[in-house]
Amino acid sequence: MxxxxxxxxxxxxxxxxxxxxxxxxxxxxxxxxxxxxxxxxxxxxxxxxxxxxxxxxxxxxxxxxxxxxxxAPPPRVVVTGAVHISQAMAPMARLLDLDLTIVDPRTAFATPERFPGVTLLPEWPDEAIGKIGLDSYTAFVALTHDPKIDDPGLEAALRSACFYIGALGSRKTHGRRVERLVAAGFDEASLARIHAPIGLDIGAVSPAEIALAILGEIVSTLRGPRRQTS
Amino acid sequence: MISTDTDILATAETWAKDGRGVALATVIETWGSAPRPVGSHLVIDGEGNFLGSVSGGCVEGAVVTEAVEVIADGKARTLEFGVADETAWKVGLSCGGRIKVYVERILVEKVN
Structure with a gap:
């Protein structure tokens, strides 16, 4: 060479x-x-x-x-929300060679005790994401249910080339979220990038099952389907 | 594993820029229970110093010996190790798998 x-x-x-x-x-x-x-x-x-x-x-x-x-760069997953689902996600992401970063300005949630060995940024998503930089090998996941935290993260993700964007919440919650993002100037085509309801439809109930559904959807988006559906 | 490979390729570049003779070994095919996946790298210099792994330790010695030859004569070669091979018994790919390793020299353009 x-x-x-x-x-x-x-x-x-x-x-x-x-x-x-x-x-x-x-x-x-x-x-x-x-x-x-x-x-x-x-x-x-x-x-x-x-x-x-x-x-x-x-x-x-x-x-x-x-x-x-x-x-290929190691894929990353950036999550807003140091919550139960992201706690379950941490060991799964490690096994999948996904580099996980959790952003949550609520310092009571974002503690190393709850997230041993995980990159934790106890900051507001707009500052944190500016530092991380979302590229085409990054997935962004919004999990807080709190628009004050999730929305700035989603806005940054929508402006980036990240390969996956997902947001937790029911269809109704997502409908209201879409209204806010339209008001913030995003068009329908870019909002269609958001996976919501989030995750593969496996009937997930527990936080760990939801984490599995989300990571399954991320892997599927990254690798693409293998079987022909015809 | 990926970040380790980055370090290996970065080391190959650094060593070559330092003027050392450098060879890069890459696992190009595996059969059965091979310990390191296709694409794994080992970087070797003319003195036999090396970094990385193509088999988790089983055949590195043999690859390093060949790599020193590759650095000397500049000819890339493909090495095969497996249980059917006498050398492999000797160097011990004991897991029972077979691997093919491509060894090439890093070419530094000579300035006249």
Whole structure:
């Protein structure tokens, strides 16, 4: 591998941008394809599929075989609300290699005792999210039920490229939320990005089950469906 | 695991920029119960110093020895380890899996 190629790969990684390194296994010729350039690449479909899987692997076309080294940033989940559901989410997210950050200005909730080993930001979401920066490998989840905390978080998420936005609450609660966000200047198309009611429909009841439904929906959005539904 | 791989690739870059001969080993295929997934990296310098892992310790020694050769002659090669292989018995991929490892030199453009 060229040192220049390795440097380019490392700087994309440092910026939390995905790349695929394509190695032609017959002659060792390599090139680096940035995520933004995948769509226009001759191997577009193969590269896209490999990147979505999040794993490196060997692929073959009619006339060549390649090894694709996938460098995807570690996915993050940013949650507003140091609540029961996020407590259940913490160990599940760890097992799923999802990097969890919990934002809640209510310092009585956001304590290390309730969230051992979790990144906790006892701040208002607008300040905290400005610092974190939501990118296309970040999921945002609003869980407080309190518009004062959830709404600023949702507004920041809607202005970002994050791959998943979810908000807890009934259809009625979400209806009122949509009204507030429309009043704040968001259009219908962008509000359609919010998953609400949140989570896969598995009939979740307990906080842990709701956490499972939410994380299932996040994984499904990140990886894309595998089975054909036809 | 992902962040560890970042450190490995960053180390490969640092070592190469420091003027050390560097090789990068990548797991390109696994069969059966291989200990490290496809895409795992090991970085090696000309002295045999290394960082990372391609097998969780079983065949690193053999990969490092080959990598020193790769650094010397500049030719990339693919190594295979498995229980059917005598070398693998010797170096011990005892989990019963097989792995294929691609070892390549990091090329630094020479300024004339």
């Amino acid at each position: 060229d040192l220049g190629l390795l440097s380019a790969l490392n700087s994309e990684r440092a910026a939390r941008r995905a790349t695929v390194l394509v190695t032609d296994t017959s002659n060792g010729v390599q090139r680096l394809v940035k995520e933004v350039d995948i769509a226009t690449d001759p191997l577009a479909a193969l590269l896209d599929k490999q990147l979505r899987s999040g794993k490196s692997g060997a692929v073959a076309t009619e006339d060549s075989s390649y090894f694709l080294t996938v460098q």
